[in-house]
Amino acid sequence: MSVQRNPFVDLYVTESISADTFVKVFSTALLDEADTLALYQPGNVILIGLQGSGKTALLNLLKPEVLIAYKRANVAWPLPERCARFISAGINLSKSGAMDFGQRPIEPNMASEDRRYALYFADFLNYWIVDDLLQSIETLTSATEEKISEFLGLKVSSEILDSFASDLAKNRCWLGALSAPENYSALREALDKRILEYRNFLNYNTDQLPASLKSTKTSVGEPISVTVELLRKHGILPEDLPVLIRIDQFEDLMGLEEVTDQKLRVEYRAVVYKMLGTRDSRLSYRVGARPYAVQQDFRMLGTSSVIEELRNYTIVDIDRILRRKEHSRGIFPKFVEDVFSKRLIEGGYEPPPNAKSLISYVFGKKPRPEDRARNYAKESVDGVIDREPNWPVDAAKFLNDLARSNPISAKLGEAWLRQKLRNKPTTDFDISKCEWESPKRKWWKKERIEQALLQIAAGRKQRMVWAGDADILSLSGGNILVFLSICQLIWAEHLRSGAVTTSEVPEIHSRILQDLGIQQASEYWYRKLRADPNGGDDRHRFVSVLAGELRVSLRDDKRMSYPGANGFSLSDRVAEKDTEVSLFLDLCTAYGALTVSRHTPKVSSRGQSKKWYLFPILSPYFQLPVAHTKEPVYSNADQIRKWLEKANITLQNINKINQRQKSIEAPVQQMSLPFDGVKKS
Known part of the structure; x- marks a missing residue:
């Protein structure tokens, strides 16, 4: 079977795929870290990481649809027993319509710094998250074949839900916004109507904000907590089942705060901080954010008080988890190997059965320094050795001759000679012994290999070349999105080269193709800085x-x-x-x-x-x-x-x-x- 598709063409696949596909491509490697598992246990967590670090994928594992998909596929739920059971709901700020708050003034002649902007925003979050929590319960309890209710301990019936709906609607947390519904379905309709009223107004589909919204703005987070409390009271949720609330794409609130006529500084983010600051034992929040979006002062809305790390929340830093440790490789190599393999299989490729590392199989090993140096030097020694007039004649000749067979050693020998001559006008050592190649000078040589290669390439007016598994991993910088972008562009060059493609995983060992893809990826990420x-x-x-x-x-x-x-x-x-x-x-x-x-x-x-x-x-x-x-x-x-x-x-x-x-x-x-x-x- 011929496979023409680039398996890395969609860099953000875990953000947009179905739950069933998520099960196939999600890498469980990150779950081996104890810090990561804090996301699936009680306690507020701020999950930070650069773009493409894997935050959204980890948060998506909380979604009810994903749990159902694992059970349906008869694939083991990847979380350990101590944090395997929970119910989750939440909001993706970039997809929910929350960002529409930057499109239109809430009330005529409203001062740009008026805190009511943030209060309306908080009300929108309350309704959205409560509605999503109820939707999560419906989704989980409807999966009868997968026995999710039994696994989580959920208990629902029409009578229980209607009784719960009556109690919830009458609760004072809504400030009279919800009239007593006839049943649970009417409650859901009322919640959806409130959300729709906000969206219609913010998108200029109505002339005025409904009066009911102006007079019944709810307090930050209170309806969510009350809803959880009543779900437990009516036996719908067991007392020991954690309720985890997701708030993803937190960094988008920065753009909302910077809208020209709404200079609110950190007011929108302060809404979320206030949710964390309540330290409500009834539920836990998970906030997904890029590092620059999280404030040092962590000030809560309407107060000078701040939330405190370890008291109100813990930080889970995905970049730190993935970054190579001082004395170990860290988990990134294992993580990317797993992602790489799953992407190839999902793309229709059949991995070779005996490949220890698919990344090494496809891209080969990084070329040896000696080979890279010869590639830069080509057939000439001109520009390899930068000779000085005061050098001893025999030393200069030896290095020049050595450059013909081993340019990297010759370049290191040049540096060695220069260091020796720095304090002495003449040399009393035999350069032909190549002391820099001695095992005793192992670290001196290792530390200077890359600099020597740079100088050879520059002297020969050549561009340095990146290729092989080690280069691809190191250039990724512990970021899965960077890794995938490199793979995408190398694979594109491979397909463009006219290679015959089959369902067998190809060996793309061409340094030229790899370097072309890597250079394009590097240019892309550099341009992205400016954006x-x-x-x-x-x-x-x-x-x-x-x-x-x-x-x-x-x-x-x-x-x-x-x-x-x-x-x-x-x-x-x-x-x-x-x-x-x-x-x-x-x-x-x-x-x-x-x-x-x-x-x-x-x-x-x-x-x-x-x-x-x-x-x-x-x-x-x-x-x-x-x-x-x-x-x-x-x-x-x-x-x-x-x-x-x-x-x-x-x-x-x-x-x-x-x-x-x-x-x-x-x-x-x-x-x-x-x-x-x-x-x-």
């Missing part, structure tokens, strides 16, 4: 300047004294003093332009520090090594301000934005430049 309206153009320019400076430093450092110059370090003391620089760098991290991690510098006087690198997928575009094998540039605030000035970025303007958009500190994942006066070898 964000919240300072994306500034970050786009900053990354360009930063990458250019770092590349020049690596290229021109002929002694290879600073092989870690593809990143920079800033001490905590400096960051605390220059909050403008610190906030800008935090935003770059929160928006996926940079990655950051903590480290302890070898220069103890600097104290605790953080180190920043380009987000890995950007490296091919700027022709920078992605490996972090040595300490980065020891930088300072003045140097970073020079980069900002060169990028035409005014921090005063950035700081104004930060007052509304302060991001939480992203979880943190060294070469010193001459201005710090630190010597290295």
